[in-house]
Amino acid sequence: MTTEAAESVEAAGVAPAADSGFLQRYGGSIEYILIPGAALVGALAVFGGFIALYGKNPLDLYFYMYYGAFGTWFSWQNTLTRAAPLILTALCTALPAQLGMVIIGGEGALLIGALSATSAALALQGAAPIVVQIAMVIAGMIGGGLWITLSGGLRQYRGVNETISSLLLVYIALAILNHLVEGPMRDPASLNKPSTREIGAANMIGTIPGTDVHWGLVFGLVAAIAAYILIYHTTFGFAARVAGGNIRAAKIVGLGVGKLILTVCFLAGSSAGLAGMIEVAAVQGRTNANLAAGYGFTGILVAFLARQNPLAIIPVAILLGGISASGGLLQRRLGLPDASVLVLQGIIFVFVLASDALYGRIGFLKGKS
Amino acid sequence: MADASLGLWTVPLAVFGGAIRVSTPFLFVSLGECITERSGRINLGLEGTLVMGAMSAYGISYLSGSPWLGVLAAGITGALFGALHAGICSLPRVNDIAVGIALMLLGTGLAFFLGKPLIEPTAARLPAIDFGWWSDIPQLRAALRINVLFLIGVAIAPLLYWAFRTTRWGLLIRTAGESADAARAMGHSVLLIRLRATMVGGFLAGIGGSFLSLFYPGSWNEGLSSGQGITAVALVIFARWDPMLCLWASLAFGGAAALGPALQSVGITSGYHLFNAAPYILTLAIMIITCSPKRTLTGAPAELSITR
Numbered sequence: 001m002t003t004e005a006a007e008s009v010e011a012a013g014v015a016p017a018a019d020s021g022f023l024q025r026y027g028g029s030i031e032y033i034l035i036p037g038a039a040l041v042g043a044l045a046v047f048g049g050f051i052a053l054y055g056k057n058p059l060d061l062y063f064y065m066y067y068g069a070f071g072t073w074f075s076w077q078n079t080l081t082r083a084a085p086l087i088l089t090a091l092c093t094a095l096p097a098q099l100g101m102v103i104i105g106g107e108g109a110l111l112i113g114a115l116s117a118t119s120a121a122l123a124l125q126g127a128a129p130i131v132v133q134i135a136m137v138i139a140g141m142i143g144g145g146l147w148i149t150l151s152g153g154l155r156q157y158r159g160v161n162e163t164i165s166s167l168l169l170v171y172i173a174l175a176i177l178n179h180l181v182e183g184p185m186r187d188p189a190s191l192n193k194p195s196t197r198e199i200g201a202a203n204m205i206g207t208i209p210g211t212d213v214h215w216g217l218v219f220g221l222v223a224a225i226a227a228y229i230l231i232y233h234t235t236f237g238f239a240a241r242v243a244g245g246n247i248r249a250a251k252i253v254g255l256g257v258g259k260l261i262l263t264v265c266f267l268a269g270s271s272a273g274l275a276g277m278i279e280v281a282a283v284q285g286r287t288n289a290n291l292a293a294g295y296g297f298t299g300i301l302v303a304f305l306a307r308q309n310p311l312a313i314i315p316v317a318i319l320l321g322g323i324s325a326s327g328g329l330l331q332r333r334l335g336l337p338d339a340s341v342l343v344l345q346g347i348i349f350v351f352v353l354a355s356d357a358l359y360g361r362i363g364f365l366k367g368k369s
Numbered sequence: 370m371a372d373a374s375l376g377l378w379t380v381p382l383a384v385f386g387g388a389i390r391v392s393t394p395f396l397f398v399s400l401g402e403c404i405t406e407r408s409g410r411i412n413l414g415l416e417g418t419l420v421m422g423a424m425s426a427y428g429i430s431y432l433s434g435s436p437w438l439g440v441l442a443a444g445i446t447g448a449l450f451g452a453l454h455a456g457i458c459s460l461p462r463v464n465d466i467a468v469g470i471a472l473m474l475l476g477t478g479l480a481f482f483l484g485k486p487l488i489e490p491t492a493a494r495l496p497a498i499d500f501g502w503w504s505d506i507p508q509l510r511a512a513l514r515i516n517v518l519f520l521i522g523v524a525i526a527p528l529l530y531w532a533f534r535t536t537r538w539g540l541l542i543r544t545a546g547e548s549a550d551a552a553r554a555m556g557h558s559v560l561l562i563r564l565r566a567t568m569v570g571g572f573l574a575g576i577g578g579s580f581l582s583l584f585y586p587g588s589w590n591e592g593l594s595s596g597q598g599i600t601a602v603a604l605v606i607f608a609r610w611d612p613m614l615c616l617w618a619s620l621a622f623g624g625a626a627a628l629g630p631a632l633q634s635v636g637i638t639s640g641y642h643l644f645n646a647a648p649y650i651l652t653l654a655i656m657i658i659t660c661s662p663k664r665t666l667t668g669a670p671a672e673l674s675i676t677r
Contacts, residue, residue: 053623063586102466159662160653163413163466168649175646183639300470339481346417346475350457352470357460 014201031359032312036305039355040319043348050343056334066345068329069322075329081283083211083314085110087220088275089299090306091227092148095268095356096162097308098231098263099246105151105166108173109144113273114280115177116143118287119185121199121280132203136277144273145266147173149218152265156258174292181288195288207279216278220317223271226312230267240264274297294342298324301349320345379508380631386512387627388620389519390585394419394594396522396619398601401527401570403612405451406605407533408566409559409672412456413469415574416598417476418450422578424484427589431492439492440518440579447575448568450476455567459560465674473598487589495583512650516584518576522616525573529612534612542566546670574598596649603652607659609668625651 026059069079092106109153124132151169154160180196187197205215231237243250243257250257279291302320306312327341374416398415424442430439454472458465492648498520533539544552545562552559577626581597604622606616629644662667 066611101382102464137470148493154653154657157662158657159660160656161469161606161660164599165653165656166604167599168596168653171649172646172653174595174675175649178642179640182642194599297474301474305466337482337485339485342474343482344478346471346478348464349471349474350468353455353463353471354460356463359462 009187031362032307034362035358036307036352038358039351040305040348042206043344043351046351047344047347049146050347051334051336051340054336056320056336060334061330064329064333065323065326075322077212077323078325079318079322080217081321082324083216083317084216084220084273085275085279085295086299086302086317086321088271088278089296090221090302091299091310092144092296093233093270093300093303094266094306094310095227095264095271096148096152096246096304098237098240099264100154100247101155101261101265102163103151103166103265103268104149104163105149105169105296106268106299107276107292107294108166108170109269109272110279110296111148111170111173111177111291112147113140113144113270113276114287114291115180115276116140116197116273116282117277118196118203121203122185122197125200127204131200132280133205136199136203136281137274140273140277140280141270142273144276145268145270148269148272149262149266150262156261177287177291178289182243185287187286190288193288194289195286198286199280201285203281204285205278207282213276214282215287216275216282219274219278221231221314223274224310224314224352227267227271231310236260236263239338247297272299275299279305298345301345301352304349318320377635379635382508382512383631383634384624384627386392386508387631388624389512389515390623392623393516393519393522393580393584393628394577394597394652395601395622396519396526396616397580398574398598399615399619400522400525400603400606400612401447401573401577402605403529403570403608403610404573405544405563405567405570406673407546407610408542408563409430409515409549409670410455410465410473410563410567410674411469411602412451412454412474412567412570413466413599413602414450414454414476415469415570415602416594416596417473417480418447418574419476419578419598420480420594421450421476422447423582423593424480424487424577424578424589426579427492427582428484428487429495430583431487436493436495436583440495440576440582443575443579444572445575447571447573448577449571450575451568451571452564454571455560455564458567459564472579476669481591484589484591488591491588492583495550495580495586497584503607516580518580518584522619526612526616530598533612543670549672554655568638577601580600600648603656605664606666607652607655609666610670611668622648622651 003093013065045311048061051061053286060331068075070076089106089110092109093103117136117140119134120135123133149170151162151166155162182194185196186194206212231240239255240260243260247257275295276291280287284290298320302313302317308318323344324341327338330336330340331338392394402412404417421625426439426443430436450472452505454468456673457463457468493518495518497514497516501510504510530624534544540560541557545559549559552562581593604618605615608618625647629641632644633641
C-alpha cells in the first residue's frame with residue numbers, strides 16, 4: 001500500500017480502495033464541516049420555529065442575529081470580545097477530551113483564575129504595570145490549572161468521575177468567590193455590588209490598537225494554536241491521544257498515564273484561568289459575581305461543536321460569541337428574553353450531539369469502497 | 370418565650386427541619402436517576418429537568434389555581450425531557466453524558482425563557498401537613514410542617530427497592546443495566562426499556578422541581594436551583610444505586626444544605642456562602658472516600674458508562 005492510499009484511508013476513514021478520487025480523499029474532512037454545519041442550520045430552523053410559536057417573525061430573528069453578530073464593525077468587535085474567553089474555556093474541555101475525559105468545570109477554573117489574578121494584582125500594587133500583568137497571567141493560569149488538576153487527580157487516584165467532580169467544583173468555586181468578595185476581599189466602597197478593590201487602570205491590558213477588542217483575543221488565538229501544535233505535532237500530544245484511544249495499550253507501551261492526565265488537566269484549567277484573568281484585566285477591572293457570566297458553560301458547547309479540535313475552536317468560538325453578542329439586540333428589537341441565547345445554545349448542542357450518528361453514513365461522501 | 374430560651378438549639382432544629390424540607394428535591398431526583406442508571410444509562414440532564422419542572426409547575430399552578438395540576442405538569446415536562454434524552458441516546462455513537470450536559474443547558478435556558486413572565490406573579494402553593502400541633506415551640510412546629518410530596522418520596526423509596534427485587538419490570542430494568550446482550554437475548558428491546566426508565570426518571574425529577582417552586586423556597590426565580598440536580602446525580606453513585614440509601618443520603622444532604630440558613634438565623638453570618646456550598650463539598654468528599662480506581666463500585670450497573 002502506498003503512502004497516499006494510506007493517507008486517504010486515514011482521512012476518509014473507510015476501507016482501502018484502489019482508485020483515489022476527490023471524495024475518497026477528502027470525503028472524511030468534508031464530513032467534519034458538512035455535518036456540524038447541517039446541525040447548526042437544523043438548530044437555527046428549530047429555534048426559528050420556537051420563536052414563531054412565541055409570536056415573533058423568524059426572519060426578523062435571523063436578520064437581527066446576523067446584524068447583532070456580524071452586521072457592523074461595532075458588532076464584529078462585540079463578537080470578538082466575547083469570543084476571546086470562549087476560545088480559552090473551550091480549550092478547558094477540548095484538551096482533556098484528547099484523553100477521553102469529559103471536563104465541564106471551565107466556569108470554576110475561570111472564577112478561580114480571576115480570583116488568583118486579582119489577588120496577585122492587589123498584592124503588587126505600586127509595581128510596574130508590566131510586572132503586575134505578568135504576575136496576573138501566571139497567577140490566573142496556576143489558580144485555574146490547579147483547580148482542574150484537582151478533578152484530574154481525583155479521577156486518576158480515586159476513580160472519581162471527572163465530569164461530576166468538575167461540575168461540583170464550579171459551585172464550590174462560586175461559593176469561594178462570593179465568600180471572598182463579600183467578606184475578606186471586599187472593597188468597603190462597593191455597596192450595591194460587593195466587589196474586590198480595583199486592580200488599577202494602569203494595570204488593565206487594554207485594547208488592540210484601532211479597535212475596541214481587548215488583547216485577550218490574541219491570548220486566546222495563541223493558546224488555541226499552541227494547543228493544536230501540542231496535540232498534533234509533539235510526542236506529548238501523541239502520547240495523550242494514544243492514552244485517550246486505548247488506556248490499556250498506553251500503559252503497556254509504558255506511557256505515564258497519571259502524569260499525562262495531570263499535565264493535560266493543568267493546561268486545560270490554566271487556559272480557563274487565563275480567561276478569568278482576561279475578564280478581570282480587560283473588562284471588569286475587579287472581581288465580583290459578574291464574572292460568572294456562563295463563559296465556562298458556553299465553552300463546553302464550543303468544544304463539542306469544534307469536535308474537540310483546538311484550531312476549529314477559533315471559528316466556532318467566534319460564531320457562538322456572535323450569537324451571544326446578538327442577544328442584546330434580540331432583547332431590544334424583538335422583546336425576546338435574555339435567555340433566548342441560552343435556548344439557542346441548548347438546541348445547537350442537542351443537534352450537534354445527535355448529528356454524531358451521521359458520520360460515515362452519508363452515501364455520496366463515502367466514495368466507492 | 371421559647372424563642373429566647375432555645376438559644377443555639379435552634380441550629381440542630383433548623384437543620385432537622387431543613388433535612389426534611391430541602392431533601393425533597395434531592396430525594397425525587399436521586400430516585401429518578403436511580404431508575405435511569407439501573408437501566409444502564411446516565412442522565413446528567415436532570416439539573417435542567419429540575420429547573421424546567423419548577424418553572425412549569427409554577428406556571429400551571431398560577432394559570433389553573435391548582436398546585437397539584439402544576440405538580441403533574443412538572444412530571445410530564447420531566448418525562449418529555451427524559452424521552453428526548455433517551456431518543457438522542459438511542460442513535461448510534463451518541464454519548465449519554467454529553468447529551469445530559471446539552472439537556473442541562475437546554476432545560477435551564479428554556480425554563481428561564483418561558484419563565485420570564487412568572488417571576489412577578491404569585492402562584493398557589495402546595496399545602497403542608499402540620500405534624501407539630503402538639504408542641505408549642507414555634508421552631509419545632511415550623512420544622513414539622515411537612516409537605517405531602519416529601520411523604521410520597523419517602524414512600525417511593527421502599528416501593529422502588531421492592532420493585533427492583535421482585536417485579537418483572539424491576540428485573541427487566543436491571544437486566545438492561547447489567548447486560549444489554551442478555552436482555553436482547555431474552556427478546557426485549559434495550560432501547561425501549563431505557564426509554565421508559567429515563568422517562569420515569571425525568572417524571573420524578575420534574576416533580577422534584579415542582580417542590581422547589583411550589584413549596585420551598587416556594588417561588589420561581591432564575592436562581593432557584595443551583596446544582597441540586599447534579600448533586601442528586603452524584604448522590605446516586607455513593608448510594609450505590611440503592612433506593613433506600615438514596616433516601617438516607619438525601620436526608621443527610623438536606624441537613625447539610627440547611628446548615629447555612631440555620632446558622633444565619635442565629636446570627637452567624639460570616640462564611641454564609643461557604644456553608645451554602647456544604648452539599649457540594651460533602652458530595653465531593655463522599656465520592657473521594659467511596660470511589661476507588663482499582664475496582665468498580667459494588668452495585669454499579671455494568672452497562673453504565675460512568676463506571677467503566
